[in-house]
Amino acid sequence: MQHADTIVLPSRSAQLGAGIIRWFKRATAIPRRDPFAFIGLLIFFAFVLIAIFANSLITHDPREILFDENFDLARNLPPGGEHILGTTFSGRDIYSQLIMGTRGALLVGVTAALSVVTIGTVIGLISGYFGGLTDTLLMRLADIALGVPFLPFVIVLAAFLGPSEWNVVFGIALLLWPQSARVIRAQVMSLRERAFVEAARVTGAGSWRILFVHITPNVLSLSFLYASIAVGWAILTEAAISFLGFGPSDSVTWGQMLQDAYASQALGRGQYYWFIPPGLCIIAIVVAGFLISRGYEEILFPKLKD
């Protein structure tokens, strides 16, 4: 009795482990296939490292107003010496602000991208799988979201809900999901007709199970593609909102640095070392997103390559 035939199924954790390894293998396949995407990943990774070790990389407290040895305000000092990138009009260390700004940018970028893509994926899945009235309603909602001017909307939202980076994330999530939802919907509509879905249905799997267990894994790479673009969008938007003066005043972000530089006439004084670096950082991180998405696109849709 005790030795009855038992079919040993791999445990759940083993399955999960195998899944992770497979995903990891796929992710590491990128550098070999596409050097551009590899560069993108490298840039992104470098910024993540800077954000994590920001505390040990900074030379001054980015918000502290500094004074020189004569107790004069250390205002508008040129780069070099104690201050790698000089100081601002109000006597703060630019280099330290730049390093600290990485944190805010990444935090906003990654959270916004995750929310956009989560909403987009779920709506795309439901819309594509169930079709009919649900689909019509959700797609009309997408039309409306696309009809709203993006940046003006986020400005109004940020002004109403109060200056916080989370309101910027909220605004981005609210308006940018349709792009990914539409593409994923189209993908789901074709997946729905495939044999493996039919097989799952025959074995008695419910709609939700089919949707989230069988179909979802097949669209996740598309979601990732959109996420890598959304990171850049989110960072650009947050910077624009901060620049316009609707961002939080108690944190240090690249947009805020640019606003500070603009408002304290750094342009007229030609303090390029103040306002050039934050812009370059934004460009680098957004380009990294573009490169990663491009690399993924070529792996997902090899036909596009030529």
Added chain:
Amino acid sequence: MVYVLKRFVHMIFVLWAVATILFFMFRTMPGSPLAAFLDTTTSAEQQEALIRQFGLNKTLGEQYWLFLTNLIQGDLGQSFFFRKPVTEVVMGVLPNSIILMLASLIIAYIFGIVAGAYLAWRRGSWVEGVGIPLVLTTRAAPEFWLGMVLLAFFSFQLGWFPSGGANTSGSDWESGWQRVTSLDYISHLALPAITLAIYLQGLPLLLMRSNMLNVLQEEFITMARMKGLSTSTIVMRHAARNALLPVATAFALGIGGAVGGNVVVETVFSWPGIGRLLVNAVAASDYPLAQGAFLMITGVLVIMNFIADVTYHLLDPRVRDATR
């Protein structure tokens, strides 16, 4: 025709939906209109006027009806700050925005189409290796930052262009047309238009390039080659013409994109347009003006999307016949 009508109904629907969202957003959000205009700085009679203007003593449903009927009549209320009808204020700055938008779009599309065709033609060469990353970089650069750099260099350092506004203050013009065609206006327009154009050229450029690459593989190109036509004739007369269509429709879509970009660029260059008006209105809690400016921007965006869809539909027989 049925398609155009359908698309038109769709446009009206989106406009209505956005207006409705806006209405509820401005009325039910924390820290919004009531708090903003019933604060201590407004006098009792001002409050009275506001309450009457928005029907705040009525139910939400009645307010909504009032809002919609007024909107259809083009009545967007009084601006707190300017003490003038919102419609008048918005219409006063709209031409500046449209001129800026069109100027930058024209520069961006002419450049984008030519450069895109060129990059497609030189596919696989070093030009492409340098060109594509460069285009991606311009797409990734924040417009306001680009504006700041151009402003610092060309205006403050070299003194080639004025640093902001649309006209030298104190200048006087006989007509609006004379004003916008004056050298003074154009020199003020140059930097913001170039800034926006740098941001906008990426889309037509990449679109043109990928279309060209597709078209160059088609049979009629092979045919042209077999006829012995020169490469430049093939690229210019045969391929470019056919690749141009989707780019042309993207022009209207580009206007939609420019609307958002306008907001920050107008702020950087103190350009008296609708984007800057919106930013100032929001910052000053001038709620009717903010609402009006937002609606106007939405209107431009939605109408442009409509035009884009319809022209694409009318111009491309393949699309037209598919939906028939």
